[in-house]
Amino acid sequence: MNTNTETDLEVKNLHAWFGQFHAVKGISVVYPKQSINAIIGPSGCGKSTFIRCLNRIHEEVPGARSEGEIILKGVNINAPNIDPVSIRRQIGMVFQKPNPFPSLSIFENTIIGLKLQGVRQKAKLMEAAETCLRKAALWDEVKDKLHQQGTSLSGGQQQRLCIARALAVNPSVLLMDEPTSALDPIASAKIEDLMSDLKKEFTVVVVTHNMQQAARIADYTSFYILGEMIEHGLSSEIFTNPKVPQTEDYITGRFG
Amino acid sequence: MNSSFKFRKFKNIFFMSLFALSSLFVLIPLFLIFKYVFMMGATSLNFDFFTQLPMPVGEDGGGMKHAIWGTLTMVGIAASVAVPLGLFCGIYLSEFDKSPLANALRFCIDLLTGVPSIVIGIFAYILVVVPFKSFSALAGSFALGIIILPILTRSTEEILKLVPAHMKEAALALGMPRWKVIYYIVVRSNLSALITGMMLALSRAAGETAPLLFTAFGTRFLSFDLQSPMASLPVQIYTYAISPFDDWQRQAWAGAFVLIILVLGLNLLSRCLINYKAIIDFFKKGSP
Numbered sequence A: 001m002n003t004n005t006e007t008d009l010e011v012k013n014l015h016a017w018f019g020q021f022h023a024v025k026g027i028s029v030v031y032p033k034q035s036i037n038a039i040i041g042p043s044g045c046g047k048s049t050f051i052r053c054l055n056r057i058h059e060e061v062p063g064a065r066s067e068g069e070i071i072l073k074g075v076n077i078n079a080p081n082i083d084p085v086s087i088r089r090q091i092g093m094v095f096q097k098p099n100p101f102p103s104l105s106i107f108e109n110t111i112i113g114l115k116l117q118g119v120r121q122k123a124k125l126m127e128a129a130e131t132c133l134r135k136a137a138l139w140d141e142v143k144d145k146l147h148q149q150g151t152s153l154s155g156g157q158q159q160r161l162c163i164a165r166a167l168a169v170n171p172s173v174l175l176m177d178e179p180t181s182a183l184d185p186i187a188s189a190k191i192e193d194l195m196s197d198l199k200k201e202f203t204v205v206v207v208t209h210n211m212q213q214a215a216r217i218a219d220y221t222s223f224y225i226l227g228e229m230i231e232h233g234l235s236s237e238i239f240t241n242p243k244v245p246q247t248e249d250y251i252t253g254r255f256g
Numbered sequence B: 001m002n003s004s005f006k007f008r009k010f011k012n013i014f015f016m017s018l019f020a021l022s023s024l025f026v027l028i029p030l031f032l033i034f035k036y037v038f039m040m041g042a043t044s045l046n047f048d049f050f051t052q053l054p055m056p057v058g059e060d061g062g063g064m065k066h067a068i069w070g071t072l073t074m075v076g077i078a079a080s081v082a083v084p085l086g087l088f089c090g091i092y093l094s095e096f097d098k099s100p101l102a103n104a105l106r107f108c109i110d111l112l113t114g115v116p117s118i119v120i121g122i123f124a125y126i127l128v129v130v131p132f133k134s135f136s137a138l139a140g141s142f143a144l145g146i147i148i149l150p151i152l153t154r155s156t157e158e159i160l161k162l163v164p165a166h167m168k169e170a171a172l173a174l175g176m177p178r179w180k181v182i183y184y185i186v187v188r189s190n191l192s193a194l195i196t197g198m199m200l201a202l203s204r205a206a207g208e209t210a211p212l213l214f215t216a217f218g219t220r221f222l223s224f225d226l227q228s229p230m231a232s233l234p235v236q237i238y239t240y241a242i243s244p245f246d247d248w249q250r251q252a253w254a255g256a257f258v259l260i261i262l263v264l265g266l267n268l269l270s271r272c273l274i275n276y277k278a279i280i281d282f283f284k285k286g287s288p
């Protein structure tokens, strides 16, 4: 269990809109350093929208905007004067659907972030690729075909490739939107192991529809309904002794 | 085997043949054009055609060297301005498609696409020929540029819109600045499609007669002076084709053949180049 109480990421009263539609309604939460934080809730409740606000990808959707504070290492990164590009290098993201760049090799996919930041030395890139692919538990499967296309991998391998790609830019927070929803149990288990490893270095925020997964790996769990956070607390408590009736209904399968 | 399965199978075959047949019908005119132009043109083609200027009326022989160079020059000048402009406008339209400026631009481009080429010729005549008091290659290039611009802008926009949003998001999430995402993810990965769009626009321009009739007009001499009239293949073909002389009509066919080959050749060449390049150095050398 997580014993670190130092705050890494704090969200204060975050709202998000798609045009007129109010998708995230005033979320406040604290994510301690080196913890895994799960977000659960029925489909369409704003989980993806919420984590997409955290790395400011949300605002790239036409007509979308967000309000509220997101405090990373003491700085409000949701302020207009903060460059979202630098934020996204500190807050990595893995999407629900594996999305390696087509026509790039496995190697290039892994180090593309570094490369576009200006790192050019071959040796350095190779080293980074190996480190990140190892962290993503993919190295052994791909080390002999690094120059094949990233899209030639299986879905689960692609997802781990995307994780490696996100790790390569060396973020301090990792956002994962249902990273295992398209994977078989074995690949999911690998990614869960990976998350437990990653939390030694990163703060992980993961959206999941899988209650067992959240209970297994997350230190803290939040439950969302209709854009609001209904309950937040230690996973051990949420899953054994939820305080709010809707949470209990949801995790026992009577709701959503 | 039950009957509903057979019926479904029949329907499948029926529609497949329908599609194949329609494709065939579309190919027929294309094939006929090629065949006819090839038969008439290739047989009339000789070395002189590329190296000689027209003979005085009544004398056989001579060629269209001046017109070939004229077309290349004017299309080249038009492209050197209209291609970058069209690409940038297309990128702007696809990447910032909701802004009011983009909507206004798109509207204008659509209008421009619909303007008949003869009207564009008149426009260039009034804007360039009248003030300079002379037909000129520059006026011709100007008219051709206006033909290229809307076609290229829209094709660029349509191509780039096909890039899935989640690819751009993947790149943005890695902390790439917007312009790098546009350059590396959106443009570079669609280079060959963009080049095809560009070649189509250039081909259109290379084949236009109407906008050149009263801008570049035409001449019987090889000229690279942008401020005086310049010959072009389409205008030369037009003049020769409506002439009563057999030899000129023969040369008109040869001109048509050369025009087609020129356009086709440019198209194929650029695609080969791009495919090769795309494979070799996609993302490899390209980091800034």
Ligand SMILES: Nc1ncnc2c1ncn2[C@@H]1O[C@H](COP(=O)(O)OP(=O)(O)OP(=O)(O)O)[C@@H](O)[C@H]1O
Binding pocket: A018, A021, A023, A041, A042, A043, A044, A045, A046, A047, A048, A049, A050, A061
């Ligand atoms: N691009 C968009 N434009 C307009 N509305 C959107 C857009 N994306 C999402 N929404 C709306 O915002 C709400 C929250 O969507 P979101 O994707 O955050 O849900 P979610 O909790 O991630 O659901 P799921 O579990 O199915 O992934 C939904 O009601 C959805 O309809």
Ligand SMILES: [Mg+2]
Binding pocket: A047, A048, A049, A096, A177
């Ligand atoms: Mg979602």
